[in-house]
Amino acid sequence: MNAASFIAQIAPIIQRYAMQYGYQYPSAIIAQACLESAYGTSSLAYRWHNYFGIKWYRGCGRSAVNLSTKEEYTPGVLTSITSGFAVGKDMDDGVAMYFEFLTKNSRYRNLKQATSSRNYLELIKADGYATSSGYVANTYKVVETYNLTQYDQTEVKQVSYAGIVTASALRVRKSPGGEMVQVGGHDFVLPMNMVVAIDRESCGWGRVAALDAWVSLDYIKR
Numbered sequence: 001m002n003a004a005s006f007i008a009q010i011a012p013i014i015q016r017y018a019m020q021y022g023y024q025y026p027s028a029i030i031a032q033a034c035l036e037s038a039y040g041t042s043s044l045a046y047r048w049h050n051y052f053g054i055k056w057y058r059g060c061g062r063s064a065v066n067l068s069t070k071e072e073y074t075p076g077v078l079t080s081i082t083s084g085f086a087v088g089k090d091m092d093d094g095v096a097m098y099f100e101f102l103t104k105n106s107r108y109r110n111l112k113q114a115t116s117s118r119n120y121l122e123l124i125k126a127d128g129y130a131t132s133s134g135y136v137a138n139t140y141k142v143v144e145t146y147n148l149t150q151y152d153q154t155e156v157k158q159v160s161y162a163g164i165v166t167a168s169a170l171r172v173r174k175s176p177g178g179e180m181v182q183v184g185g186h187d188f189v190l191p192m193n194m195v196v197a198i199d200r201e202s203c204g205w206g207r208v209a210a211l212d213a214w215v216s217l218d219y220i221k222r
Contacts, residue, residue, distance in 0.1 A: 006040040007146055010051065012204055013095045015151050019176050019202075021099045027148035028117040028124075029098070031139045034146075043067070049088030052098045056084040059104065062097065063087045117143050117152065156202045163206070163220035165194045170220075172213045176205035181213050190215065 011030050018026035036053045037045035044050045048065050056064035064084035088094035102108040107127045114120035121136045132138070143149060169189040172181040181188040190196065190208075198220065200207040205214045 001040045001046075003034065003039045003146065006037075007034065007148070010040070010091060010095065011148070011151050013092055016176070016204065017095055017099045021103065022112050023099075023114075023120075024112070024152065025114055025117040025120045026151045027143050028114075028120040028139070030148050030151060031117075031121075031142035031146075032124075033095075033098075034142050035139055044085055045094075048085065049090055049094035050085050050097070051088075051091070051094045052101075054086045054097050054101050056086045057101075060086050060097065060100070117149060156200050159198060159201050159206075161198055161222055162195055163198050163217075163222050165190045165192055165196065165215075165219060166221050167219035168192050170215055172208065172211060172215055173205075174213060176202045176214050181211075188213075196220070 007030060010033055011026070014029050014033065015026045018024075018029060023029065033051040036042075037051040040046060040051070044053065044065075044067060054060075056062070063086075065087055066084050086097055088097055102111065108124065108129075110123050110127070111120060114123055118136070118140050121139050124130070125135050169191065172188045172190060173179060174181055196215070197209045198206040198217075199209040201217065204217050206217045206220055207214050
């Protein structure tokens with residue numbers, strides 16, 4: 001997998017979760033995934049769907065795999081260690097575990113106040129996410145090289161068109177990538193071939209006007 005194809009696959013997923021969890025600069029997170037996973041080619045990435053080097057921790061809800069890695073505890077000195085890493089089910093789950101990790105660790109709360117993608121990287125490095133002395137510079141270079149700031153554009157666009165549901169049961173969400181709408185304790189879904197009016201779009205999500213709720217445009221045919 002080359003860099004462009006990896007970014008094309010993982011960027012929309014990261015963008016969706018960033019919006020759901022309230023992070024403003026998915027560009028920085030996409031760059032992290034690129035470097036941490038060697039653009040999806042590391043064994044941890046392609047075999048175990050862990051794209052951020054997330055180590056296993058109690059309460060993560062996932063199994064672990066032991067692998068060797070290197071840490072830079074002392075600037076300029078790499079130390080080889082063996083550690084347990086969390087195992088994801090697929091790319092979506094591998095991205096989800098990153099945001100879950102941030103949410104469960106209070107030291108990362110400041111990331112939602114980042115003022116730019118570079119500032120996000122500076123904050124997460126200071127918070128202890130990575131030991132590499134060149135982490136900020138190297139990761140931000142990926143942001144610049146692949147123009148990843150284009151994924152920071154999360155504005156809502158006004159639209160007006162009818163779409164046909166192509167999924168057998170399309171789940172409806174309260175916000176783009178947000179919580180499911182539930183009725184009677186069950187996820188509310190739209191049936192296949194149902195025609196819906198979409199009046200807003202944002203990051204691959206469309207708002208169903210009649211419901212004031214959002215659906216993935218991957219399953220809406222115009």
